[in-house]
Amino acid sequence: MIAKERHNLAYGVAGLLILAFFVWTFNLLFSIQNNWAESNDVTAMDKDVHALFDQWRNLNRPGNDVLENYEVAVQKKALTRYLQEYRQARSLLEFHDKARVDLSEYYRDMDAAALEVETLARRVLDLAEERESLRLAGADAVMISAAETEAATTMARMDQAFQSGLDTIASIDQLLDQRLLDLDGARRAGVGSLYLIIIVALFSSALSLILLRRTSTQGEALRSSSRHLNAIVDNVIDGIVTVDERGNIESLNRTAEKMFGCSSDSVIGRNFRSLLQPESRPLYDPADFEFESGPSSRISEFTGMRSDNSEFSMELEGTRISVEGRPIIIHILRDVSERKRSAKRLQLAATVFENTSEGIMITDRQGSILSTNPAFTAITGFAADEVLGQNPRILQSGLQTRDFYEEMWRSITGTGHWQGEIINRRKNGEAYTQWLNINAVKDGGGQVTHYVGVTFDISELKASERMKDEFIATVSHELRTPLTSIHGSLSLLDSGTAAASPEKSAELIRIARGNSQRLVRLIDDILSIAKIESEKMKFQLRSVNLSELVPGAVEANQEYAKQYGVHIRMEAGEDDARVLADKDRLMQVLTNLLSNAVKHSPADGTIGVSYRRNDGYWRVSVTDNGPGIPESFRGEVFKKFAQADGSDRRKQGGTGLGLSISKAIIDRLGGHIGFDSEPGVRTCFYFDLPVMQQHWSVEAGAERFVTSAGLSAPAE
Amino acid sequence: MTGDDTLHRILYVEDDADIRKIVSMSLEMVGSYTVASCGSCAEALQVVDDFGPELLLLDVMMPDVDGPATLRELRKRTSAENAPAVFITAKVQAGDMAQYRRLGVYDVIVKPFDPMVLPERVGQIWQQYRSGAYDHAG
Numbered sequence: 101m102i103a104k105e106r107h108n109l110a111y112g113v114a115g116l117l118i119l120a121f122f123v124w125t126f127n128l129l130f131s132i133q134n135n136w137a138e139s140n141d142v143t144a145m146d147k148d149v150h151a152l153f154d155q156w157r158n159l160n161r162p163g164n165d166v167l168e169n170y171e172v173a174v175q176k177k178a179l180t181r182y183l184q185e186y187r188q189a190r191s192l193l194e195f196h197d198k199a200r201v202d203l204s205e206y207y208r209d210m211d212a213a214a215l216e217v218e219t220l221a222r223r224v225l226d227l228a229e230e231r232e233s234l235r236l237a238g239a240d241a242v243m244i245s246a247a248e249t250e251a252a253t254t255m256a257r258m259d260q261a262f263q264s265g266l267d268t269i270a271s272i273d274q275l276l277d278q279r280l281l282d283l284d285g286a287r288r289a290g291v292g293s294l295y296l297i298i299i300v301a302l303f304s305s306a307l308s309l310i311l312l313r314r315t316s317t318q319g320e321a322l323r324s325s326s327r328h329l330n331a332i333v334d335n336v337i338d339g340i341v342t343v344d345e346r347g348n349i350e351s352l353n354r355t356a357e358k359m360f361g362c363s364s365d366s367v368i369g370r371n372f373r374s375l376l377q378p379e380s381r382p383l384y385d386p387a388d389f390e391f392e393s394g395p396s397s398r399i400s401e402f403t404g405m406r407s408d409n410s411e412f413s414m415e416l417e418g419t420r421i422s423v424e425g426r427p428i429i430i431h432i433l434r435d436v437s438e439r440k441r442s443a444k445r446l447q448l449a450a451t452v453f454e455n456t457s458e459g460i461m462i463t464d465r466q467g468s469i470l471s472t473n474p475a476f477t478a479i480t481g482f483a484a485d486e487v488l489g490q491n492p493r494i495l496q497s498g499l500q501t502r503d504f505y506e507e508m509w510r511s512i513t514g515t516g517h518w519q520g521e522i523i524n525r526r527k528n529g530e531a532y533t534q535w536l537n538i539n540a541v542k543d544g545g546g547q548v549t550h551y552v553g554v555t556f557d558i559s560e561l562k563a564s565e566r567m568k569d570e571f572i573a574t575v576s577h578e579l580r581t582p583l584t585s586i587h588g589s590l591s592l593l594d595s596g597t598a599a600a601s602p603e604k605s606a607e608l609i610r611i612a613r614g615n616s617q618r619l620v621r622l623i624d625d626i627l628s629i630a631k632i633e634s635e636k637m638k639f640q641l642r643s644v645n646l647s648e649l650v651p652g653a654v655e656a657n658q659e660y661a662k663q664y665g666v667h668i669r670m671e672a673g674e675d676d677a678r679v680l681a682d683k684d685r686l687m688q689v690l691t692n693l694l695s696n697a698v699k700h701s702p703a704d705g706t707i708g709v710s711y712r713r714n715d716g717y718w719r720v721s722v723t724d725n726g727p728g729i730p731e732s733f734r735g736e737v738f739k740k741f742a743q744a745d746g747s748d749r750r751k752q753g754g755t756g757l758g759l760s761i762s763k764a765i766i767d768r769l770g771g772h773i774g775f776d777s778e779p780g781v782r783t784c785f786y787f788d789l790p791v792m793q794q795h796w797s798v799e800a801g802a803e804r805f806v807t808s809a810g811l812s813a814p815a816e
Numbered sequence: 817m818t819g820d821d822t823l824h825r826i827l828y829v830e831d832d833a834d835i836r837k838i839v840s841m842s843l844e845m846v847g848s849y850t851v852a853s854c855g856s857c858a859e860a861l862q863v864v865d866d867f868g869p870e871l872l873l874l875d876v877m878m879p880d881v882d883g884p885a886t887l888r889e890l891r892k893r894t895s896a897e898n899a900p901a902v903f904i905t906a907k908v909q910a911g912d913m914a915q916y917r918r919l920g921v922y923d924v925i926v927k928p929f930d931p932m933v934l935p936e937r938v939g940q941i942w943q944q945y946r947s948g949a950y951d952h953a954g
Contacts, residue, residue: 591932592845592846608841
């Protein structure tokens with residue numbers, strides 16, 4: 101930068117010098133020309149002065165000549181002529197205006213002298229004429245002598261004046277000669293300078309020619325290398341845009357033109373911001389780019405806008421450099437939208453790979469595991485690095501036959517595909533059933549490059565299927581058992597076998613009826629659970645007073661309890677205990693809890709029933725002193741078809757659905773159902789329902805349907 | 817034992833009281849057998865030695881101790897170690913049948929049964945057993 105300034109200074113000084121040189125040369129030539137003109141003028145004037153000298157000399161003659169007896173009249177005429185000639189010569193001097201000599205004073209002296217000489221000459225001539233006339237008239241000598249004396253005196257004065265005029269002319273001549281000498285000296289000096297100038301000019305010209313030749317060679321080289329550079333800049337894959345320090349575009353290469361879909365002419369001079377998408381314009385500041393001092397220039401991402409207003413992502417690199425002392429910023433632009441799109445696609449694929457619940461395993465053609473996802477680890481227990489490079493055989497459980505694997509590989513090599521259930525083994529040794537889908541991945545030429553196995557753990561599904569199968573078997577058994585009894589007792593009655601014994605007949609009738617009731621109960625429960633599962637159970641919500649409902653339920657089940665030798669004791673509670681509920685469903689829940697308690701109570705047992713208010717809810721409890729719930733079964737209590745012992749079902753007469761139905765109902769009423777159990781001591785099943793609020797005042801007959809989302813307060 | 821090929825004493829174990837009653841009535845009144853009907857394995861073990869059953873008729877699905885387990889317990893008693901065992905059950909899938917065979921069960925009567933036909937069916941099984949037993953012995 102400093103070198104540049106020095107350079108500029110040199111140029112300035114040189115320019116000034118050249119200007120001064122020109123002025124000086126011009127001045128010199130001008131002065132030489134002036135000198136020349138003045139010299140000529142002064143030389144001419146000198147000649148005129150010499151002519152004047154001659155004229156002046158004549159002027160003295162008439163006065164002197166008359167003494168030699170020249171005729172006065174002739175002399176008078178001569179004087180007049182001489183005077184005329186003198187005046188002419190004298191006025192000629194004043195025409196030499198180029199001569200820069202001030203002679204006005206001398207002219208005045210000359211004119212005064214001329215006037216005096218003329219006046220005195222005329223007096224002398226007059227006196228000569230007077231003396232002549234005196235002499236002719238015979239005047240006395242005294243008189244003649246007096247005239248002669250006066251004439252002599254006047255002549256002397258005239259000579260004196262004449263002499264002063266001569267002196268003045270000599271002075272003028274001298275002045276002019278001096279001036280000529282001065283001019284001559286000046287001319288000599290000027291011409292000397294002129295020689296110098298010519299020498300300098302010749303030298304400069306030679307130097308310039310040499311320099312010019314060199315510059316033009318360099319210029320040619322520069323132009324050639326510039327063309328070369330332009331070709332490169334135009335053909336690089338990146339867009340290149342240069343801007344000034346305010347961000348105004350100075351140039352752009354062809355790639356940049358294509359990138360923005362515009363021509364150089366249309367954008368040069370515009371601000372670089374205009375090439376950006378409007379929202380990202382404020383983010384661009386040319387001041388952000390440093391001078392090229394650091395090792396890395398700044399790279400940032402912008403959204404560019406093409407001339408058709410479409411947008412694209414670009415990476416922008418800015419480097420500030422100084423060209424001829426002026427900062428410019430070179431922007432290198434890269435259209436990264438495709439890269440971003442594919443990165444996004446890859447990111448999406450990776451996200452799916454990482455987050456899907458299906459285990460994914462990718463192997464090479466030889467079957468070595470290349471990659472697995474987190475779901476694979478979650479299912480198999482093997483971390484990715486534990487199976488990398490291994491064969492999927494490590495997952496085999498040994499529970500599949502060799503034929504199974506042979507069949508699988510036949511399918512994969514034949515159709516490129518296999519899917520089905522397979523039992524594998526987890527890292528912890530546990531065997532599990534999974535659904536596996538294997539596909540061969542082929543390259544463009546149809547060659548298998550990889551195998552992809554997608555799997556999901558269906559052991560839970562299998563377990564629930566097993567549970568369902570078990571349930572169907574159970575239900576079928578439960579339905580068959582009472583039917584067997586009904587059918588059997590009716591057959592015996594029908595055959596008359598029991599006719600002889602009225603007690604036996606009565607017994608058979610009782611069996612048939614009891615089992616019919618059991619069938620009805622079972623069918624009711626199965627329907628209930630089916631409704632709950634399909635979420636079609638409708639609730640009619642009304643204000644229900646627990647002080648009426650709970651004792652009512654106890655009363656209704658007292659008879660049933662008596663069959664088991666069990667007593668139900670109702671504990672007193674508050675009169676006003678309102679909840680928002682479907683009365684029939686709530687009754688169903690209570691009946692379930694009571695019949696469970698009855699079935700699990702020892703003979704002569706007592707069941708305690710209460711309802712109490714706790715904070716914002718009412719808790720209804722049913723407590724028995726039966727064997728309680730084994731620790732291992734506590735998590736299963738509310739699951740469908742669950743009973744502590746599957747084979748316990750018939751003895752207890754239940755379907756295994758009661759508690760799951762009860763839980764579903766209470767959940768939908770916005771409540772909570774639970775239990776406490778001390779095995780061998782007591783078991784308490786309870787449910788909590790929110791205390792009915794004033795603003796829930798439900799008009800008689802108003803119905804609210806509760807969906808699976810739970811209870812919503814009625815609109816006011 | 818006596819040389820008499822007729823079946824007399826049947827030890828019957830069934831947890832469902834109603835079915836127990838119907839089967840007992842059927843076997844006693846229609847088939848004229850002597851039936852010791854028990855509600856559980858424990859009850860059966862109490863009476864088996866005194867009763868001396870010629871045939872064991874067992875339900876399969878019972879709480880606590882099921883049919884197969886009851887059979888194993890009864891086989892430990894000399895009074896019941898040789899009596900043919902017949903399961904009376906609704907569980908008659910292929911897998912179940914294979915399991916019964918492994919347990920040494922002689923035959924299976926499928927529920928639901930007709931109480932008027934049941935005694936005859938038991939009689940047939942007995943006859944088959946006797947002839948087979950003699951064939952086997954001979």
